[in-house]
Each structure stands twice: as C-alpha cells, then as structure tokens.
Amino acid sequence: MARLANLETEYPVLDSTVRNFCASHGIFSVEDFLIHDLYMLAAFAEQNDSSERLKEGIAQVLSIIDDMHQPWLNGMELLEDAKRNKHVFPTGIQGIDLLLGDGIRVGQLTELVGPSSSGKTQVCLRTASNVARNHMVLYLDTGNSFSPQRIAYFLGKTISPSSAQAKNQFLQKVMSNISCHSVFDIFAMFDVLHQLESYLRCQDGRGGCQMRLLIVDSISSLISPVLGSSSTLGRALMTSAGYLLKKLAHQHNLAVLIINHTVGGEGGSSKPALGDSWKCIPHSRLFLSCDRGSNTYNVSILRHPSMASGKAARFVI
C-alpha cells in the first residue's frame, strides 16, 4: 500500500509535519490508517501546535480511503445493473438449461462437482461452444483436457447444412473467440487472472465482442496441492482465488464456470473437494454423475440462489 511519503507529490497536504505526526503514532502508510482510531488521532492533533495542517492531512487521507472501497449503490441501481448486464447464457444442453431455468448467470460462479468422467469437461466444452458464437471465452486448462475437435464437433451439430466454405468460416470465427491457457499451479492462475483484469478494464465500454465466459478446469487441481498443510496459507490462497473470481464475474460481467472433484465423505458417499471454506464461495453448485454403460448423465442442484436444492435432471451430451 502507498507509503505516506510517496503520496506527497499527489497530495501536497501530506507534508513532513503531517508525516512526522503520523509516524509518532506508528502510522507509515495508508493501510496503517485503516487500523488506527482516527478520532483519537484527531484529538491528539488538536493538542499539537500545527493542528490545522494535521487535521487537513487527516481529512485528505480519509478521502483517499474513501476511494479504496467500492461505491455504495441503492437498490434501484443494483436492480438496473442486474437487468441490463447480468444475462443468462444457455449451456446448450437441454437438461441442464431446463433445470437451471435458462442457464448459467453472468456475475455468478457456477461450480460443477462430480467424480471423474462424469461429464464435467464435456459440459464446459459445450457451454464454451455455445457462448463463443457471440462472445469471447477464456478457458483455463489445468489438465490438458481442452479439445478443439470436440468444440468443432458441437458446432458442427448445430450448424445448418451449407457450403463447406461457409461452415469453415463460421468455425474459424467461433474458434477464434475462445482462448485457452494452460495453468498448472495456483500462482500461474493468479497471474492470468490479474492480466485478465487489466485487459477487461480497458475493454469494458468499448463495443465489439466482449468476454462473457471464464472456465476454470479444474480449480481443485490448483488448490488441493496447497491445502492440507498445517499452515493457513493454502486456505488464504483459496479464499482469495474465490474472491478474485467473484470480483471478475461481477465487475466485468462474466459468467464463471469452475470444475471441482469429489473426495470420499463419511459413510462412503462422496462430497465435493476443497472443504467447508470453499462451500460458501460459489453461487451455484451442481453435482454431476454418469450412469454406467450409458450416455446419460445426471445433474442435481447442491446449491442455487433461487432453485431448491435437490432438484435433479438427466441429460445427454
């Protein structure tokens, strides 16, 4: 965080008298101000000789602090933003779309949980192929499971028969909307997400093709290696990853789809990995499983903001 000395060029009120006074109370940066009691500080400033300057300095820092948080919104503004920006994207899979009531929502984290080969990556690829027709998609791949052939197959199924050249052009256009990055550890993911954040900050407001879908396949393979040790670093990394994804989803109007594995729970049943602290981070959680020997998959709602949990459906990919 900004040291007070570095802020002097921008805010000449924070000169050396103010800084010395603050230093005498153990305050060297704006963050220290957050933890200290400002009323006591103002009372001390009152007793000082140059109380006016000190009080101006404190007021200036307060206005800097005011910029450090998100803006306050009232209910109508929130509702307008939700109606204007937070659309719903169909996944392209009928069973899931019917279950969720139209699809996955922009601004929310949807988590797909399931044992291995329960169709999670397939659902992601299908959703990516659906959304990429009109918007950009970012696919973060941790296990080399991204398959352009599969996406081409999904697109080929839905396109109306036309000339091979038109088909090719369409395929080119849609495929160029999907960018795939391989990340193999959590720090690489943070890197990519921060770059994405700066990119989106420039892009927002400009017209044209906007990014609307972010897929992380799978987040459990990034977080599980750091979890489980006796230190709390793993849990802190997991929570900050979750909040970063939520921030990206809400502020830049992305729908985020994350994949999680299952681990053994009590009584032999399987439960989602990453533990209880992760449980509250995604907005919706869907449990996928596959019927042995057939092509049908089951999906049930573990948690959803507006649907009752326990509702289930079947689908075919």
Next chain:
Amino acid sequence: MGSHAKAWLVEDESAREMLDRVLTERPFLLLPPLHRVPLRVGNVVELAGPSSSSKTHILIQAAITCILPKLWKGVSYGGLGHSAMFIDLDCRFDVLRFSELLNHRIMEAANGSSSKVGCHQKDSEAQFARMKPYNEELFALCMKRFLYIRCYDSSEFLATLKTLHYRLQKEREVHGVNVHLLLIDRKSWHLQNVSEAVVQEIRRLLLVHPMLVMATKAVVLGNKYSTNELTWNYRKWSAVDNPYSRNITSDQQLPYREYMPAAWQSFVTHRILVRATDDDLVNGEHQNNSIYLLEWLLPPLNSLDKFTVRDTGVFILS
C-alpha cells in the same frame, strides 16, 4: 444552597413518561423469525449457522421490513420506513431475489387490505389494476432506501467503515430518513488487529447513529460428543493464561467452535443459531421447502422455532 439541593430532587419526568419517550424514539422491533426477543437499535445480533441455513435470508427479511413504510396511501405495510445498509462480505447477494421478495410483500399487503374491505371479484381486480402504478412507485421508493456495498477483502471493509459516518450524514441530509439497520453478511476475517479495528469503528458509529446491527457467521456444527468438544474444552483450560481468548462460562455451552476473537464476542449482545433440518415441508404439488430450526443462544431460551422460507418470506411453523 438549599435551593440547589432541592433542584436536584425535582423530577424531570416520571417513569411512565420516560418509557413513552424511549419507546417512540427507539421502538422494539419484532422481526420474524426473530420474534421471541424484541430487538432495539444499539443491539448487535449475531446469526450463526452452517452454510445454506437461510442466514442471509433472515437478513433480507429484516431489511425488507425496515424499508417498507408503516402506512402508505391507506394501506398498512407494517414496516418501519427507514433505510437499511447491507455490507456484503460474501459477495453473493442476489438483487433479483430481493426485489421479488419485496414485490411479494407489497402485493400481499395490498391484497390483504383490499380483501378486508370485502369487495366483489371484479371490484378487487379493478382495484388491483389501479394499485399497480402505486405498487411500482412504492417499490422504487423502498429500493432507494436499501443501500448496498460489496467488500472483497478486509481493507475494503475497514475503508467502508471508516467513511460510513460521513455517508450516513449525507444520507440523512438527502433523504431525511435515518438508517436503522446495518447488516453484515459473513464475518470471516482472522487477523486480530483487523477485527479490533472493526469493532471499534462500529462501536463509535453506534454512538452517533444508533442502529440495529445484524451479522451472519458461518460455523461448522460438530456432533455434541465429537472431537470438537474435546478441543473446545482444551481451549477453556488454556484460556486462563491466554489474554486473547475469553472465558466462556460452562453454562454457555456452544454447539460449535467459536473462532471470532474476544473483541467481537464481547461486542455481540444477542446470538442465534440457525440450521437446516433434513425434513422437507411438502407444500403443494412441487414446492419442497426445507424446514429450518432457530435457537436463541443469547439470551438463552429453551425453545426451538421452526420456520420455512417461501416466496413471501419467512413463514413460522411453530
């Protein structure tokens, strides 16, 4: 000298007058499902419960009761007519669901009053059509009284609290209405000095702007006889030396492990535990609403309230 002494003995107001005054300025709030204990501004209520146990829903219910007016264009809505502030640390608030609930409450109150008058079928339909623009105006009025902010980390939260005083003053000037409810969703920071700073800021704020504070907290419920209890007992022994933890008296058996630091624990005046049961209330053809249990831990009441969540809000079962 004598007259001075006598002046001390003259009463300012009788006890009844004082009670009248206090009850009008700081009325008791009975918010279902927290209706067993009347709450007043200045109280700090902590709602604890495992995840997805409708804690946020109770907060939203309280917010809607707060922002609805008591009486508007002849219809009684039973609200407080004040603003409510919601600090979302969980970043999971769904404004569409909030507006649905508000609409349902408005329509329920409007329908309730029209059916009381006892009109015929077509009369009530015409009245409903006439009420629609009123409903939208009322809806907009209420939504404008609901203030919301998201905090993605603890420094944003502290920054919000530090500048809240000026924000509240501004609100008072603009709307002429006081903020009466401060809702904090999910307190889960772990740094000692951050939580002390937070408690200090909220305490200062409550001195100048009396509000009812409701905060949610996610806990993990252990089985009564599981290892959680052992670690809790161990903490009780070591609490004597450790200045940072609080001596929880043995009659205040908490069924979950308390992880909030002492500063916050002593700040809270009321504690509630909510959890979901496995029973479902089969309500109609396809509506399966889960039943939740609510238990008052502070002040400890020996009753368990059952409630369920419906479109119009919380519905008490017993």
